[in-house]
Amino acid sequence: MNSASIARYRQTLNRWGLSDVPFRATPPEDPTELSRIFHGREKELEVALPALYEGRNVLVRGIWGVGKTTFIGAGGGAP
Numbered sequence: 001m002n003s004a005s006i007a008r009y010r011q012t013l014n015r016w017g018l019s020d021v022p023f024r025a026t027p028p029e030d031p032t033e034l035s036r037i038f039h040g041r042e043k044e045l046e047v048a049l050p051a052l053y054e055g056r057n058v059l060v061r062g063i064w065g066v067g068k069t070t071f072i073g074a075g076g077g078a079p
Contacts, residue, residue: 005063009063009065041071044071045071048060048071060072
């Protein structure tokens, strides 16, 4: 990750009102914490979850630290 990417990353965290990096190797188990991280991601979940339940593949991509693993973990019981 170069310095420009890090600067954009920090700007994004500030824009979201986050003082710390909420992204972890594993999703938080506290639903309140999960909703804080995924504030504004309802549309993505509404598209991804039905596709997964229908047995379709979903590509989740993005730069390091944007929450891909947590987003996938938010699917919970999805096959």
